[in-house]
Amino acid sequence: MKTDKITLQKIFRDILISVLLYTLPVILMLLSFRLTGQRPWKNANNTTINRSR
Amino acid sequence: MIQYLELLFKNLSSWGLPVIMVIVGIVEFAYGLYESRWTKNERILDIVCFIVPKIVVRPLIAYTGLLLLPFLLPGSKGIFSWVPFWWGFAIIAVADDLTQYWYHRLHHQLPWLWRFHRTHHSASYMGMAMASRQNIIYTIFFSQIYLTTTLVYLGLGYPALFVSGIKSLITTAAHSSIKWDKPFYTIRWLKPVGWIMERVISTPATHHAHHADTTDDGVGYYKGNFGNMFFIWDIIFGTGIITRQYPSGYGIKHYKQEEWYAQFLWPVFKSRKEGSELSPNGPMVGDAV
Numbered sequence: 001m002k003t004d005k006i007t008l009q010k011i012f013r014d015i016l017i018s019v020l021l022y023t024l025p026v027i028l029m030l031l032s033f034r035l036t037g038q039r040p041w042k043n044a045n046n047t048t049i050n051r052s053r
Numbered sequence: 054m055i056q057y058l059e060l061l062f063k064n065l066s067s068w069g070l071p072v073i074m075v076i077v078g079i080v081e082f083a084y085g086l087y088e089s090r091w092t093k094n095e096r097i098l099d100i101v102c103f104i105v106p107k108i109v110v111r112p113l114i115a116y117t118g119l120l121l122l123p124f125l126l127p128g129s130k131g132i133f134s135w136v137p138f139w140w141g142f143a144i145i146a147v148a149d150d151l152t153q154y155w156y157h158r159l160h161h162q163l164p165w166l167w168r169f170h171r172t173h174h175s176a177s178y179m180g181m182a183m184a185s186r187q188n189i190i191y192t193i194f195f196s197q198i199y200l201t202t203t204l205v206y207l208g209l210g211y212p213a214l215f216v217s218g219i220k221s222l223i224t225t226a227a228h229s230s231i232k233w234d235k236p237f238y239t240i241r242w243l244k245p246v247g248w249i250m251e252r253v254i255s256t257p258a259t260h261h262a263h264h265a266d267t268t269d270d271g272v273g274y275y276k277g278n279f280g281n282m283f284f285i286w287d288i289i290f291g292t293g294i295i296t297r298q299y300p301s302g303y304g305i306k307h308y309k310q311e312e313w314y315a316q317f318l319w320p321v322f323k324s325r326k327e328g329s330e331l332s333p334n335g336p337m338v339g340d341a342v
Contacts, residue, residue: 001164001337011162014290021151021289025143029136044135 062218070221071107077229078181086230087178098172098313099182105317106185106192118202126206134208141212145204146282149216152197154286158279160191164337168330169194172316174275177304179261180230189318220282227260234258238297251295255284258297265300273300307339 003011033039061069081087091099123130136144160170169191176183205213226233234256237247251259259280265273277292278284287293307330315324315331324331330339 003163007162010290011159015155017289018151018155022147025140025147029140029144032140040135040137 059214062214065218065221066214070218070225071103073222074103074181074184074225077225077231081180081182081230084231086180087182090178091182092310094310094313095176095182098316099176099186101313101317102172102186105189106187110189110192114198114202118199118206122203122206126203129207131208133204136209136212138212141209142216145201145209145213145216146220148204149197149201149213150220150280150282151286152200153195153281154279154283156194156196157281158292161276161279167338168319171305171330172319174264174305175308175311175316176264177266177302177308178230179228179257179264179303181225181228184225184228188316190320223254223282227255227257229257232257232299247297251284251297252288253285254282255280258299259284259287259293259295261299261303262294262296264303266302266304266306267300270301272296272298273302305339 082091133141157170160166169188172188173183173186173191176186201213201217234247234251235258237243237250237256238258250256255278259278262272262274263278265275267273268276274294277294278287279292280287284293309324309326309329311324311326311329311331312322314322315329319331323333324335326332328339329335330337
């Protein structure tokens with residue numbers, strides 16, 4: 001038993017849309033950092049260095 | 054306040070949710086919501102599916118993850134722990150639930166996968182009893198578990214605690230035979246909330262439709278409504294229908310009350326029921342699913 005062609009086409013199309021949806025929160029986060037000038041990863045590095053000292 | 058919430062979600066992810074499910078299950082049973090359909094075979098299957106993943110599968114996945122991830126992603130432990138909480142929450146919520154949407158949808162749309170998911174649909178009733186009912190292979194390969202475990206290893210464990218807690222509450226509530234969402238469709242001032250809610254998260258109305266035994270009544274829709282925590286994926290991909298009604302029957306029309314061990318462990322154990330999808334020479338799909 002095979003999946004019909006239209007269903008396979010829809011699956012393929014929706015997987016492409018999903019790739020965008022997966023990256024959306026990451027893109028929005030990076031955009032917010034750019035707009036607000038936040039650099040939280042730098043604070044994390046500083047904390048680690050201070051801790052090691 | 055945050056400390057209490059943290060404690061609440063920590064307990065929810067360990068013993069809290071099973072206790073809630075047992076209590077709600079007793080209420081459902083007391084109200085006769087399973088009628089006489091919870092036969093011995095169904096009871097054993099539901100209870101085995103409720104217990105085994107919690108004491109075997111989950112600890113095994115956590116142990117394997119802890120063992121393998123340092124080798125697969127060396128030096129990466131906690132590298133994203135700087136991600137602000139709400140962004141981490143959004144990343145995990147999308148990654149986890151969209152992956153489960155796909156895992157679920159493919160088990161319905163690719164015939165060779167159907168028999169691994171069939172056990173969840175064979176129950177002719179909704180409720181806490183069947184909410185955990187799954188074939189063991191489906192449970193082991195529950196794809197988003199691995200993705201979320203990896204994200205936890207990379208440093209998103211704290212937001213993951215809240216996402217998994219909220220998700221398990223929503224998915225469990227959507228399976229309940231208590232139609233708690235009905236007031237949102239009938240009480241005038243609640244209707245706008247209901248309109249948003251039924252598009253964003255799974256509700257008994259939309260998820261019961263997915264478990265219907267027919268699509269002929271215009272309410273049942275087992276060919277869609279795949280969303281688990283979020284229903285919004287079904288809206289985006291056009292795989293959902295919203296009717297605000299509940300199907301008259303649940304399960305699968307070609308169900309043959311296959312033995313609980315065959316439903317739980319297929320293809321390791323097969324059914325002796327003639328013509329069953331789970332029998333040695335049975336059809337891949339009994340009818341259109």
